[in-house]
Amino acid sequence: MEQPLPKSWSIHTRPEIIAKYQILERVGSGAYSDVYRARRLSDDLIVALKEVHDYQSAFREIEALQMLRNCPNVVVLHEYFWREDEDAVLVLEFLRTDLSAVIRDAKKKEGGVRVGEVKRWMLQILCGVDACHRNMIVHRDLKPGNLLVSDDGVLKLADFGQARILMESGFDGDNNQQVPVEQNIGYQEYVPPPLVTVPDAQSLPNQGCNNQAEEVANREEYLRQLVELKAKRHAMDEADKETNTNDGYSSCLATGTISDIDDDPLKSSYSYEAEEGGDDRTGALTSCVGTRWFRAPELLYGSIDYGLEVDLWSLGCIFSELLTLEPLFPGVSDIDQLGRIINVLGNLTEEVWPSCSKLPDYRTISFAKIENPVSLEACLPNRSPDEISIVKRLVCYNPANRATTMELLNDKYFNEEPLPLPVSELHVPLTKNDHDEDSPGGWNDYDGMGSDSDFDDFGPFNVKTTSSGFSIQFS
Numbered sequence: 001m002e003q004p005l006p007k008s009w010s011i012h013t014r015p016e017i018i019a020k021y022q023i024l025e026r027v028g029s030g031a032y033s034d035v036y037r038a039r040r041l042s043d044d045l046i047v048a049l050k051e052v053h054d055y056q057s058a059f060r061e062i063e064a065l066q067m068l069r070n071c072p073n074v075v076v077l078h079e080y081f082w083r084e085d086e087d088a089v090l091v092l093e094f095l096r097t098d099l100s101a102v103i104r105d106a107k108k109k110e111g112g113v114r115v116g117e118v119k120r121w122m123l124q125i126l127c128g129v130d131a132c133h134r135n136m137i138v139h140r141d142l143k144p145g146n147l148l149v150s151d152d153g154v155l156k157l158a159d160f161g162q163a164r165i166l167m168e169s170g171f172d173g174d175n176n177q178q179v180p181v182e183q184n185i186g187y188q189e190y191v192p193p194p195l196v197t198v199p200d201a202q203s204l205p206n207q208g209c210n211n212q213a214e215e216v217a218n219r220e221e222y223l224r225q226l227v228e229l230k231a232k233r234h235a236m237d238e239a240d241k242e243t244n245t246n247d248g249y250s251s252c253l254a255t256g257t258i259s260d261i262d263d264d265p266l267k268s269s270y271s272y273e274a275e276e277g278g279d280d281r282t283g284a285l286t287s288c289v290g291t292r293w294f295r296a297p298e299l300l301y302g303s304i305d306y307g308l309e310v311d312l313w314s315l316g317c318i319f320s321e322l323l324t325l326e327p328l329f330p331g332v333s334d335i336d337q338l339g340r341i342i343n344v345l346g347n348l349t350e351e352v353w354p355s356c357s358k359l360p361d362y363r364t365i366s367f368a369k370i371e372n373p374v375s376l377e378a379c380l381p382n383r384s385p386d387e388i389s390i391v392k393r394l395v396c397y398n399p400a401n402r403a404t405t406m407e408l409l410n411d412k413y414f415n416e417e418p419l420p421l422p423v424s425e426l427h428v429p430l431t432k433n434d435h436d437e438d439s440p441g442g443w444n445d446y447d448g449m450g451s452d453s454d455f456d457d458f459g460p461f462n463v464k465t466t467s468s469g470f471s472i473q474f475s
């Protein structure tokens with residue numbers, strides 16, 4: 001018997017929604033959203049209603065999910081409600097659990113996740129990310145909690161609120177040249193359906209099943225709307241540039257303020273000297289994306305012209321966690337995050353990544369030389385050389401050296417014994433614990449990877465703050 005709901009939730013004031021859905025319970029909330037489990041009145045289908053309180057986040061999620069709607073490893077957007085001056089409500093397929101619950105559950109069992117299972121989980125994640133990257137969509141917030149899992153073991157990428165479509169103009173950062181619309185479509189896998197108000201996905205034509213007239217109409221409508229979207233996206237990019245907005249996470253080096261320092265548990269461990277002249281960056285993206293533990297080093301160093309490769313770094317961290325059942329780099333602050341990475345991979349120098357010194361914060365954050373980096377091998381004890389190799393090909397400094405999803409999908413690891421288990425044989429936990437271990441707030445529960453004492457390895461450092469903000473200098 002379902003519990004009666006408090007009627008105070010704002011979603012109950014939306015007549016167009018309660019006319020079609022019975023809201024059953026609130027299942028969670030994120031930085032910008034509340035998510036409810038609901039029943040579609042017409043056919044009893046259980047769905048997730050995601051009420052998104054941020055315009056940009058809603059726009060990005062809808063746009064990305066529409067483009068990816070044929071991918072079996074991306075959550076399905078059934079329809080959405082969005083009227084002026086109201087929050088968008090996305091109607092998504094409901095998935096009861098996620099990969100962080102799988103990992104948590106495996107910790108309780110002897111032997112963790114079996115190799116055949118690891119391979120199937122990885123393949124599903126790779127398929128989902130591959131679909132994104134083929135469409136030039138960078139997810140920017142890949143983590144186990146955003147990889148939802150159905151009761152029958154199908155894994156689906158979710159939470160596209162930070163996703164961006166890397167059209168050429170946005171990709172180049174300061175390149176304002178107009179790219180012909182046709183050219184943009186040229187490198188996309190397929191033409192996505194038009195972005196229309198309040199569509200029902202089931203009434204939208206399916207890619208590949210359209211008759212010709214429909215296809216032409218869709219294409220024309222798409223081209224028209226793409227121009228509109230590009231204009232809107234350009235406006236968002238401008239807003240990003242002006243404020244270097246934190247679009248999803250609160251602690252970020254590149255946008256640091258004195259108050260960030262105040263919140264930092266390690267504030268007595270470093271000093272930061274703000275660059276003179278303020279922020280003069282002109283790129284189109286913000287560096288402040290993704291949950292810290294999975295955030296690529298180029299983002300931590302303030303890059304704003306990064307690419308799809310930031311997702312590949314996150315993938316490496318996720319694979320490592322699937323293999324060891326512990327997060328690879330559980331930083332408690334952005335500085336600690338970088339420190340942990342450097343402690344394992346060694347110092348970031350031009351030798352390992354030519355041009356890294358051009359990263360916006362490269363010169364303001366320097367670490368003492370790490371003579372004997374821990375190495376990824378040591379972080380993955382008892383794992384096979386092939387498994388270690390996969391993580392190493394993703395968790396590497398130079399984004400250009402990171403293996404693409406396509407390369408990994410063709411890796412021999414997935415064709416060798418033990419073969420990936422069928423999806424139906426995957427162990428799916430019965431419950432999803434609401435406590436999100438991926439969040440940096442979960443640090444206190446984590447006891448496997450050392451803590452503040454890691455900073456002992458970095459040598460002496462001084463503490464200073466300045467009136468204009470802070471910068472960090474390990475010496």
Ligand SMILES: Nc1ncnc2c1ncn2[C@@H]1O[C@H](COP(=O)(O)OP(=O)(O)OP(=O)(O)O)[C@@H](O)[C@H]1O
Nearest residue numbers: 028029030031032033035048092093094095159161
């Ligand atoms: N389709 C779904 N089915 C079931 N639960 C979902 C679904 N989508 C989201 N949730 C749950 O709702 C909660 C919030 O969702 P989500 O992470 O997408 O919101 P968000 O505001 O974008 O989050 P974040 O703060 O991580 O960026 C999470 O616990 C998530 O697992």
